[in-house]
Amino acid sequence: MVDLVVKNAKLLLQSGLTRGGLGVDAGQICIIATDEHLPDASTVIDAAGKIVMPGLIDGHAHLHDPTMLSHEDFTTGSRAAAAGGVTTVVDMPLTNQIDSPQAVEEKMAQGESMSIVDFTFYAGMLNSDNYTMIPAMVEKGIAAFKAFTCEPYPTSDGVLIQALSAASESGGHVTLHAENQGVLDEFAREMDGEWDAPISHSLARPNIAEQLAVKQAVTIAEQVGGHLHIAHITTREGLAEVERGKLKGTMVTTEVCPHHLVFHRDEMNRLGPKSKMNPPLRSRTDRSALWSALLRGTIDMTVSDHAPCPIDMKEAGNDDIRKAWSGVDGIQMILRVLLSEGINKGRISFTRLLNVASLNPAKLFGLYPRKGVLAVGADADFVIIDPTREEKLTSEMMFSKCGWTLYENMMMKGAPIMTIVRGTPVYEEDRILVESGHGRFQAMKGIAPFED
Template identity: 65%
Template structure:
């Protein structure tokens, strides 16, 4: 017996991979069962009039730190996914922050915690990769954890040999290695030069120059070209970094990368005004770098936009008021990805709708092997949807943020374009400023083999 259609969303502009069309969708058992013009949509228990706003697949945030047992005062699966729902994110890939998630037991435990506390669906990263846990990579892949995090710098420094061994492992067994790419030697030497200028927040950015990223990305791409396997460069921030990734793609290396909303939004020249809240790694960069990031998103050099959501209690930020080294590194962002791309991308002519769709839904779904169940507005896909008002203006306020930390680096900004409703498997979890989802709705999504199409650009 086929169940009744539970939901119809009509009178929308549907953002499909083939373009924007008028019509609506129907949902049965949490999946999309019809995509049609309004007069051809089936009857449903609930009908929502989209009022000509844009309906697209929910976002997949491929890099967020929502739940670390040692830092539960920063964020947790419930607060983090409430915030995600308010940003149109329907699947989040949770990444370790300070506690290791590198064994089958730790993965099982995190899946259990996530399914108890999350409002939206989630996948998990394994990490941090080091000389001792590389052998666990195939075991974690069997559990549906196919993304692994490594660093070329502290606090989880792995040398080139460890990176090469881990790349060989993903080359053989699947999945991908995501690397925080800043060269440790460059960071050490440039920090030494700063002496006692640490009271100015911008010093943090000057002590971590673009060269650190350029060298580390170059090294990692070189390793991947000899081992094979899928290399993913975490949060790219510089012209040089984007160029190294693009060059790797051109020469057939399976390399992808991502960019964060804060690097698209702010320059390092704003750090002294913003204060220690603007500290993160890699740091804010120059205006020219920011322009290169927007260009990379448009041309395909950059494959997805991720939040790197990692806020902290405000005291841990303010600890850096007189010495930026003492401030927590990390900012909020999971709620702002879509807002930044609409306001500063679509509405300012820097980004097309088709690229917005790819970098927030389709390409992350393919990178994580979740496609087409996730990240796709097609028949049979999960009804993970976000309704977007592309022109409505909103002032971002601290009190408006649902995060446990209670502040946002975007405070006071006026952004144009926002998510108005979010659905996870057909269930409305967010509507016009209000979170309706409840903990326990989120389901673990095991990753499959990535389906990459490196454009060879």
């Protein structure tokens, strides 16, 4: 007799989709088998017609920044995560530094009292005063470090060299927001007077800004060693630089956000300031290049870069896009976008879905094989998906604190219907089933090789 059995499902395993089910005991998967071999259980879920995959790991989300709690917090953000099939969130600082043992302990405590899904978090932002923290942070289970090449937290190539070097010795990786500040400055100056059109935000941050910053960082990683992770890649030129690095054997990985896979910049004037984020929406050609790179493995994982705001901070940009907050919702959308725009449109396979949404992020953040995979002995973190469900996306169905969504009124096919964290259902059919505080901090321990 075990705690929970899910039967009659299609399981998304590393070998592909397989008919059968799984059993859960004491929060872990205790058996994966065909239905006739599953044990008796206190709770049995019949998943006929449904797919069961490991819960998503969102490797880049801004859920809880102590001075920006009007945007989101661990409770609201983790509910949105659960409703998106995400079972572990990697939070990233927005403005408050995580660069001391005290800041780490405070964030762990906040997450454990408020989050309903498991979590871990980035340290950062790196600068010349704090990169020496890296070994001590890795000891504490924080092995992911955020840096910028540009505003608002520009750092030098020297800091990147030192940080990559330290990360390569202690374990862990450096994640870089890569846009060249000199290019951004000059193009913004050129846009003078045209800021009433939201598309100007994208035109003022041209592709070459990303390309130059990625190229420079990959060159540094090639020389220094260490694991460089490029945050939210958006351009075909940036992808080419990542691909060049990978071909040379440089340890460089990258991620893509759902909004860059769905929208393009010619929609910005219609969508308004809600469509402002950094890096910005790009051309249709870039969007196609992102899907192609996601399929063939140049892009290693999907992340939300969830960074919503109160609606008035978007409306502030109605006449001048520079005044709008940069950032959108997304944590509830990663899986829906991968199913609707990826699987159902033939752009990615189920194996890639597993690798980019669950397995590779588990490896990058040192959570594998405890997380990111359906396997005996792994945490029972999984999501039950109805691949045929059609939904009209509305702000009412979103659990984010912000109360709006960039995806308003879009139709999508394929949705998570139940999310389970360490054996406990936390979300089912538009309802949150647990109190705040179910989530547990997950220490990052060692990085495993990725899957293409």
